[in-house]
């Protein structure tokens with residue numbers, strides 16, 4: 282609604298009209314002049330094209346709207362803005378859209394919905410009204426085929442997005458809106474990303490490098506992991522902080538990397554934790570089996586060819602590398618003299634550590650490296666040195682709290698009359714989460730599964746008791762043996778002393 286003061290006066294309307302009419306007359310005269318000139322100089326077909334373009338140019342200058350064109354390809358390379366828009370607009374489809382396309386690649390998790398030719402999508406960004414339009418033009422190209430000795434016609438589709446908005450917002454659209462679209466598309470792609478497991482075994486697909494990959498479908502998540510809740514939370518917070526700290530790492534001049542050492546007995550969830558980390562961050566996993574490698578240079582080549590946003594895993598590091606005495610009279614050598622168990626003398630622990638600290642740090646971003654071991658005490662101190670692995674995480678035997686997580690995972694229950702008994706027994710017995718999981722999987726019937734677990738814990742407890750009794754007996758036997766040896770030693774001493782006394786007495790007599 283207009284207020285009285287906002288109604289334009291008759292004179293101002295008339296003066297606007299005359300200005301507009303005068304401009305139109307000038308434009309028409311210019312066009313006519315151009316037409317006469319070009320009639321004489323330029324062929325008819327070219328003239329048509331020229332005027333169409335000129336008309337478009339004049340129109341866009343006279344109108345307050347402007348259009349940005351986003352082609353699928355920029356020359357031969359893909360246009361990242363097009364790809365981002367394609368992804369982003371999939372999330373902006375509304376009930377106004379009538380023509381949609383759906384598709385799903387064999388390995389995609391979700392069905393993708395896109396707008397069809399001619400469809401428009403309305404968007405708002407910081408007060409700017411934006412209209413996206415999808416345009417697709419089919420072109421046919423005929424060429425001579427030397428194999429069939431005939432003409433072949435290829436049809437190709439040129440896909441474009443047109444983005445319309447008010448001219449005055451051009452700067453803001455280019456500098457703020459399009460980066461926003463790209464950022465949103467990146468996080469949408471991250472959400473839908475399929476995690477890949479790269480290895481050196483050569484059983485998967487290759488994408489150019491020395492690693493082959495398969496899709497990673499491990500179901501482990503932080504919710505399903507039975508581990509100390511505080512440690513779990515600390516780790517999740519640590520990962521969250523790590524991925525957000527690009528600027529921080531730049532500022533302090535440190536490589537954007539993080540190292541974790543997971544240690545604990547077999548079956549306590551070290552590999553499951555790596556899977557949970559990969560699923561949480563949507564990072565690919567590189568399973569680096571050192572036994573496949575021959576030398577430090579090969580190791581370097583493999584590490585350099587890993588991608589950003591990935592987890593490099595070296596499992597059972599204590600079994601892969603071992604200290605070896607070389608030279609120096611069999612004494613324990615320093616880290617530069619550490620070599621692999623096998624005869625592959627050129628692959629050394631120091632090579633690995635130097636690379637983690639040095640060269641590798643200078644290439645790539647957002648990398649996590651994880652070592653696992655069942656025997657932390659067997660590891661070379663060089664690996665445990667402060668600053669080398671950022672966090673040491675102990676994966677322990679099952680705790681009462683861990684048992685509850687597993688019971689919920691496997692049986693979907695949060696409580697049961699047997700819980701109290703089981704929790705008490707778990708405090709006493711060393712049982713791994715893998716063993717508990719195995720028992721819980723034995724039956725779909727909650728009572729049967731839990732009773733089975735109680736039975737197995739009881740057996741373990743009895744075994745532990747028997748082992749303790751045996752150990753005590755052994756200890757007693759050992760004590761007795763030592764005592765009798767002491768007695769024997771004492772008797773021998775007395776005998777020796779009395780003999781010496783007799784000799785001394787005899788000597789005195791002689792004197």
Ligand SMILES: Nc1ncnc2c1ncn2[C@@H]1O[C@H](COP(=O)(O)OP(=O)(O)OP(=O)(O)O)[C@@H](O)[C@H]1O
Pocket residue numbers: 505506507508545546547548549550551552553554655676713714715716718
């Ligand atoms: N902490 C845990 N939380 C949930 N499930 C677990 C846990 N630990 C073990 N499991 C179960 O046991 C199986 C074996 O565990 P996992 O392979 O992760 O153990 P690990 O510590 O890596 O053993 P290893 O030292 O032998 O490699 C897993 O697939 C999972 O089903």
Ligand SMILES: [Mg+2]
Pocket residue numbers: 551552553596653
């Ligand atoms: Mg493991």
